[in-house]
Amino acid sequence: MRKIVLLSITLLLSPYPAFIALGDGKSPGHQTDSSGSLRVPWEVIEHRLANGMQALMLQDRRAPSVVFQVWYGVGSRDEPKGKTGISHLLEHMMFRGTKKYGPKVFSNIVKRNGGSHNAFTSLDYTAYFERIASDRLGLVMALEADRMVNLVLKRKELEPERLVVLEERRSRTEDSPTGMLFERLRASSFVKHAYGNPIIGWSQDIKNISLDDLKDFYRHYYMPNNATAIIVGDFSVSETIQLLEKHFGPIPPRPFQGRPRMKEPPQVTGRRLVVRKEAQLPYIAMAHHVPNWRDKDGAALIMLESILGGGETSRLYQRLVRKDAIALGAGTDYTYVSVDPMLFYLYGQPAPGKSARDIEEAILHELDQLTQKGVPRQELERNLRRIEAQTIFSMDSHFYRAMQLGRASIAGNWRLVDSFLPSLAKVTSADIVRVAKLYLRKDGRTTATLVPIPPKGRHQGQKGVAKQEVIRK
Amino acid sequence: MTIYPMVRAAAALVLCLTLTPHAFAAILSYDREELPGGAVLLVKESHELPIVIIRASFQGGSRYEPVEKQGLANLTARMLPRGTQNRTASAIERLNDLLGGGAGTAAGRDFSTASIRLLTRDLKRGLVLFADVLRRPIFPRKELKKMKAQLLGSLQRKKDRPGYLADKAFRNRLFGLHPYGRQVEGLPETIRKVNQRDLVNFHRNRYGMKGAIFVFVGDITITRARNEVLDHFRDWKTQMDPPPEVFASAVDTGEKMSIIKIERPFKQSTIILGNRSLSRRHKDFYAARVMNYILGGGGFESRLMSNIREKMGLVYSIYSYFAAGMDTGHWRLMLKTKNSSANQAISKSIAEIQRIQEDGVSERELQEAKAFITGNFATRFQSSSRIADYIMAVERLGFPPDYAEKYLDIIRAVTKEQVQAAAKTHINLDTSILTVVGNLDEAKLKY
Numbered sequence: 001m002r003k004i005v006l007l008s009i010t011l012l013l014s015p016y017p018a019f020i021a022l023g024d025g026k027s028p029g030h031q032t033d034s035s036g037s038l039r040v041p042w043e044v045i046e047h048r049l050a051n052g053m054q055a056l057m058l059q060d061r062r063a064p065s066v067v068f069q070v071w072y073g074v075g076s077r078d079e080p081k082g083k084t085g086i087s088h089l090l091e092h093m094m095f096r097g098t099k100k101y102g103p104k105v106f107s108n109i110v111k112r113n114g115g116s117h118n119a120f121t122s123l124d125y126t127a128y129f130e131r132i133a134s135d136r137l138g139l140v141m142a143l144e145a146d147r148m149v150n151l152v153l154k155r156k157e158l159e160p161e162r163l164v165v166l167e168e169r170r171s172r173t174e175d176s177p178t179g180m181l182f183e184r185l186r187a188s189s190f191v192k193h194a195y196g197n198p199i200i201g202w203s204q205d206i207k208n209i210s211l212d213d214l215k216d217f218y219r220h221y222y223m224p225n226n227a228t229a230i231i232v233g234d235f236s237v238s239e240t241i242q243l244l245e246k247h248f249g250p251i252p253p254r255p256f257q258g259r260p261r262m263k264e265p266p267q268v269t270g271r272r273l274v275v276r277k278e279a280q281l282p283y284i285a286m287a288h289h290v291p292n293w294r295d296k297d298g299a300a301l302i303m304l305e306s307i308l309g310g311g312e313t314s315r316l317y318q319r320l321v322r323k324d325a326i327a328l329g330a331g332t333d334y335t336y337v338s339v340d341p342m343l344f345y346l347y348g349q350p351a352p353g354k355s356a357r358d359i360e361e362a363i364l365h366e367l368d369q370l371t372q373k374g375v376p377r378q379e380l381e382r383n384l385r386r387i388e389a390q391t392i393f394s395m396d397s398h399f400y401r402a403m404q405l406g407r408a409s410i411a412g413n414w415r416l417v418d419s420f421l422p423s424l425a426k427v428t429s430a431d432i433v434r435v436a437k438l439y440l441r442k443d444g445r446t447t448a449t450l451v452p453i454p455p456k457g458r459h460q461g462q463k464g465v466a467k468q469e470v471i472r473k
Numbered sequence: 474m475t476i477y478p479m480v481r482a483a484a485a486l487v488l489c490l491t492l493t494p495h496a497f498a499a500i501l502s503y504d505r506e507e508l509p510g511g512a513v514l515l516v517k518e519s520h521e522l523p524i525v526i527i528r529a530s531f532q533g534g535s536r537y538e539p540v541e542k543q544g545l546a547n548l549t550a551r552m553l554p555r556g557t558q559n560r561t562a563s564a565i566e567r568l569n570d571l572l573g574g575g576a577g578t579a580a581g582r583d584f585s586t587a588s589i590r591l592l593t594r595d596l597k598r599g600l601v602l603f604a605d606v607l608r609r610p611i612f613p614r615k616e617l618k619k620m621k622a623q624l625l626g627s628l629q630r631k632k633d634r635p636g637y638l639a640d641k642a643f644r645n646r647l648f649g650l651h652p653y654g655r656q657v658e659g660l661p662e663t664i665r666k667v668n669q670r671d672l673v674n675f676h677r678n679r680y681g682m683k684g685a686i687f688v689f690v691g692d693i694t695i696t697r698a699r700n701e702v703l704d705h706f707r708d709w710k711t712q713m714d715p716p717p718e719v720f721a722s723a724v725d726t727g728e729k730m731s732i733i734k735i736e737r738p739f740k741q742s743t744i745i746l747g748n749r750s751l752s753r754r755h756k757d758f759y760a761a762r763v764m765n766y767i768l769g770g771g772g773f774e775s776r777l778m779s780n781i782r783e784k785m786g787l788v789y790s791i792y793s794y795f796a797a798g799m800d801t802g803h804w805r806l807m808l809k810t811k812n813s814s815a816n817q818a819i820s821k822s823i824a825e826i827q828r829i830q831e832d833g834v835s836e837r838e839l840q841e842a843k844a845f846i847t848g849n850f851a852t853r854f855q856s857s858s859r860i861a862d863y864i865m866a867v868e869r870l871g872f873p874p875d876y877a878e879k880y881l882d883i884i885r886a887v888t889k890e891q892v893q894a895a896a897k898t899h900i901n902l903d904t905s906i907l908t909v910v911g912n913l914d915e916a917k918l919k920y
Contacts, residue, residue: 062521063500065852095773104783107773112841114848116772131852163786170740171789171809177633233855278738280629311574312566322562325619328626351626382571389573393590395522398855455738 042395044405044414047241051253052225055244056405056414058232060398066137066233067398069129070144071406073228074221076199077123077339078259085201086209086217088121089165093214094128095119096157098150103157106143113139123195124339125410131399134234138243144229145247148222153214162206169200177279177450185448188273189287189343193264225253228409232402262340264289271446276453281328283450284356285347286363290439292338293416299423300431301344301439305334306383307375307432308346308366313382315366316348326354326362337411344439356449371436374429384424391421500854503864504695505874508702510682510709515864515874516698517690519857523593525693526857527600528865529607530686533585533679535659536652537716544659545667548620549675550580553587555616558609562616565606572599578606582652583799584869585679590858593692596701604705607680612672625661635743635809635910642733643745643908647803653796681711686868690861730902732920735910742815742911746822747805748901753797753870759883760891761795761804761899766842767834768825768896769793769806774841776825777806787818795899799870804900812915819907819920826900833893846884850877 045057079086097103110117115132117140130140173179183198190196200206229248231240267289291297309316309332320327330348346367348359394400408414503517538545554569554576555562569576575590576599587607591599631637641656648654658664685706689698751757762770769777769792777791791808806826810818834842854860867876907920 060521062519062857063851063854065855067855104773104779108841111771111774112844112848114845114850114852116849116852131855133848133851160782160784160786164782164789167741167787167810168789170811175635175739175741280632281626311570313563313570318566321623322566322619325622328623328630349630351622352629382567386570386574389575389592389595392522392592393524393573393575396524396526396856396858 042401045237046414047244049224049244049249051249051251053227053229053244053248053251054409055229055231055241056409057230057235057237057240058401058405059235059237060232060401061234063398064134064234065132065398066134066231066235067129067131067402068137068140068144069127069230069402069406070148071125071127071228071230071410072221073124073226073259073410074126074217075122075124076197076201077194077262078221079194079197079201082205083201083209083213083217084197084205085165085199086205086213087126088200089162089206089209090214090217091119091121091126091128092161092165093153093158094147094151096154096161097152098146099152100146100150101143106147109143110140115140121199123199123342125406127406129399129402137231137235137240138247141229141243141247145251148224148227148248149251151218151222153211153218155211158211158214162209165200165206166203169203169206172200173198177275177277177452178283180277181275181283181285181448181450184273184275185285185287185446186343188271188448189267189289189446190264193262193340194260195264195340195342219254220257223254223256224248224251225256228406230402230405230409232398232405259339264341267444267446270442270444273446273448274451275448276451278455279450279452281349281352282356282452283347283349284359284363285345285448286360287343287345287446287448288440288444289341290334290344290435291341293336293411295341297431297435297439298336300427300435301334302336302387302424303380303383303427304370304432304436304440305332305344306387307379308332308370310383311386313379315370316346316363319366320348320359320362324362326351327359330359330363337407337416339411346440356451360447360449367436367440371433374433377429380427380429387424388421500851500860501863501874501877503690503874505868506695506699508682508687508699509707512682512685512687512702512706513868514695514699514702515686515688515868516693516695517688517857517860517864518692518694519690519860520692522857523692524857525591525593525596525689525691526588526861527591527603528586528588528686528688528861529603530688530865530869531585531587531680532583532684533675534581534583534652535655535657536582537679538675539717540650540655541663542659542667542671543655543663544624544657545671545675546580546585546679547657547659548617548624548664548667549612549672549679550578550585550587552612552617552620552672553578553606553610553676555620556611556613557605558611559605560602562613565602568598568602572602576602576606580657582655582657586865588861596693600701600705608706608709610676612669612676614669617669617672621664621667624658624664628658628661628664635737635739635741636807638735638737639743639745639807639908639910642735642910643747643805643906646731646733646906646908647747647749648801651801653798653801653803677712678714679711681713682706682709683711683713686865688861688865688868690857690864730905730907730920732918733906733908734913734918735908736913737910739911740811741809742812742818742909742916743807743809744815744819744822744910745805745807745908746819746905747803748905750795750802750804750899750901751797752800752802754799755797757891757895757899758795758797759880760887760895763839763842763846763884763887764829764834764892764895764899765793765795765804766846767838767892768829771842771845774845776829777808777822780825781808781818781821785817785821787814787821791818791822812912813917815909815911815916816919819909819918823902826896826902829896830893830900833889833896836889839887839889839892843884843887847881850881 047055117130119128187196316330320330327348333345335342506514535546554565578587644654769775788808788810793806
């Protein structure tokens with residue numbers, strides 16, 4: 001369902017504040033605090049088990065069900081060289097049986113109890129979740145606690161799963177022009193940090209991961225003291241704490257070596273790469289190294305992302321798509337909540353008859369305009385209001401609320417959601433201009449262009465196709 | 474941030490209702506009122522969050538457009554916010570962004586929908602915008618020209634997507650010029666033919682109180698919702714010229730499966746296998762739903778997933794579903810596999826279809842399927858948007874607000890015999906169409 005961009009859903013990226021300051025605070029039926037801010041039900045209860053496992057609970061009684069998630073502090077950033085994709089492959093293997101239950105039993109138990117389940121892996125984390133009627137919360141806790149320590153890894157189960165993951169890679173990346181473009185762009189943007197590796201892994205690595213590699217990786221990262229449980233929905237806090245203690249409490253902590261630390265050296269020259277692939281239309285994306293929530297500039301970067309690429313009135317959409325109609329889509333993407341600093345993307349897809357260069361020039365022109373003229377107060381206000389409203393809209397879903405808590409917790413502090421909106425309100429036009437100049441510089445930019453090639457069997461050449469796959473300037 | 478869910482949820486085009494006996498009553502009790510002018514109002518109050526979700530449905534789907542102007546319904550819906558008697562497109566965009574960017578319009582095959590999501594504090598302002606866009610669009614020529622160019626570009630871009638190519642060819646062969654055989658977006662040559670006058674007429678004919686359904690979920694009362702709808706829409710007349718005749722072109726239902734092969738340089742073959750099948754109101758829908766859960770709709774629990782993914786590792790995604798529409802429908806199985814495995818994946822899928830047709834299902838499979846379908850119901854409504862979608866779907870089908878209870882009872886009563894009969898009757902390999910998009914040199918199809 002994603003439209004043109006392929007990176008993320010902005011809503012998923014915005015953390016929730018605990019109390020949201022709404023303009024007039026006069027909505028009937030809702031409490032307001034002394035400052036007139038509207039108080040929304042977002043009260044997180046934190047509980048820490050003796051073994052170091054963290055639990056975050058958020059009640060929402062609109063439906064008699066719960067979302068239960070277990071997050072592990074491990075993702076593609078933690079993978080050893082030559083073993084990319086191991087976090088994700090292990091995530092798949094987590095459904096293939098434990099000492100207590102054979103393969104497939106996990107899914108069968110959850111589903112015949114009316115629950116649904118799944119898992120996801122990203123750069124910073126691996127997470128497992130169930131959605132189930134409130135009275136079955138203990139059941140899914142028992143299952144998650146079991147596979148936290150009792151996973152059985154067998155060759156017979158690994159080999160078909162490896163094939164499944166290779167199929168997954170074909171769908172997501174190899175048969176998707178933009179999927180491949182963004183994979184290569186990230187790989188070129190990071191020369192040292194493991195954020196440059198694809199989450200799903202390089203094909204060759206997926207093929208080479210051994211059973212022992214998986215066992216070592218599992219032992220290294222899957223333990224209560226590297227896990228966070230999140231519960232959102234209709235439940236009793238005291239009963240849930242008892243259940244957590246009952247199911248996860250007995251699991252002993254293990255010495256945790258910690259996650260690898262790494263730092264990407266500053267990028268001092270611009271880089272360019274060209275991906276040539278069968279495709280209908282070109283595409284262009286530019287990546288820049290930026291700080292995340294840990295840095296005071298994070299808030300200004302969120303506003304910059306929104307002004308350039310958020311919503312229908314964003315500058316890139318208005319100029320490229322609506323006014324000049326030279327692009328089918330254009331936008332921005334910035335990850336504020338992460339373990340290490342990530343990237344700020346600018347991207348666009350040319351309309352038929354337009355080139356990637358047209359789009360690149362137009363995007364950079366808009367960036368120039370912004371740094372030269374700043375942002376009018378009205379535009380700042382409109383963006384702030386939109387982010388504020390969307391933050392509240394996103395609370396409508398139990399699952400997204402759990403996601404926000406999980407991501408913030410993994411990034412270092414779930415409470416960072418408290419300061420999010422108030423910090424945006426303080427951002428000025430001068431701040432935005434400053435961070436745009438500082439971080440979206442030409443020298444620090446990696447630009448990737450998708451150049452469509454005709455399908456095989458036809459031999460006519462194409463103008464303007466670069467000869468080299470990667471050109472470094 | 475890219476996330477990798479293990480399984481892509483099978484597109485749930487079917488209305489799937491599942492519930493536990495007591496749970497649903499609280500979540501899904503809502504008010505229904507018939508309004509003057511022929512509209513229906515449905516309201517579900519829930520005051521925990523300061524949000525109101527609003528949806529309006531009209532009889533403005535692509536089934537009401539002439540075949541030579543395919544794409545008209547979609548263009549009409551998408552052009553609604555591109556200028557009204559009172560506001561320019563830019564003014565609408567600015568206001569929408571101020572309200573949180575939660576407004577949207579879209580056409581489907583049977584209906585068109587407008588939706589808006591508002592903070593309670595913005596309700597008044599939001600409804601003024603909502604009504605203006607729905608009632609007083611002017612479809613400016615300049616905007617229409619841009620919209621058409623945009624659509625043509627996006628149709629071109631879609632050719633990179635194997636799933637789109639396969640679906641387009643499959644539907645077309647299955648239903649011909651029937652709306653279910655066409656793409657809602659239309660075709661480049663038909664989009665070019667649509668002009669401003671067509672939009673004005675389509676809007677005058679298909680949008681109005683008659684046949685409209687308004688759904689409100691969230692921080693609002695029935696009284697407030699009724700007053701708002703009547704204030705803004707009471708005198709909204711629909712012209713309702715007779716719609717074009719909807720016909721299903723004769724499909725060659727020969728003695729054996731027919732095959733469409735589309736050559737593209739993909740690493741995977743994208744495969745759709747399916748046949749024309751029951752409508753949503755068919756009495757067998759419930760047994761068919763249970764049957765399909767066991768065959769290919771039940772995620773990891775389904776036979777297709779267990780055997781073709783888990784055991785053999787041939788696919789990442791494989792699933793089946795009934796797309797049961799208002800007057801007809803289809804069943805399909807969809808999978809992707811590396812080209813060289815295409816034959817194996819197809820033959821294994823066919824074997825699974827034959828097995829459920831010939832041997833039926835076990836008592837355990839039946840019980841587990843029913844336990845999931847009934848037990849999962851309450852857990853599906855963890856957001857107001859999901860509740861709004863559900864309420865709208867029930868009303869569009871013409872079912873009463875207590876439909877969920879009945880649904881549950883019927884599912885519980887489904888027998889093994891009915892499940893097998895549904896497999897035999899509603900999946901039909903002889904009249905099915907196999908569509909393959911991929912590198913055919915590598916696939917070496919034996920079909």
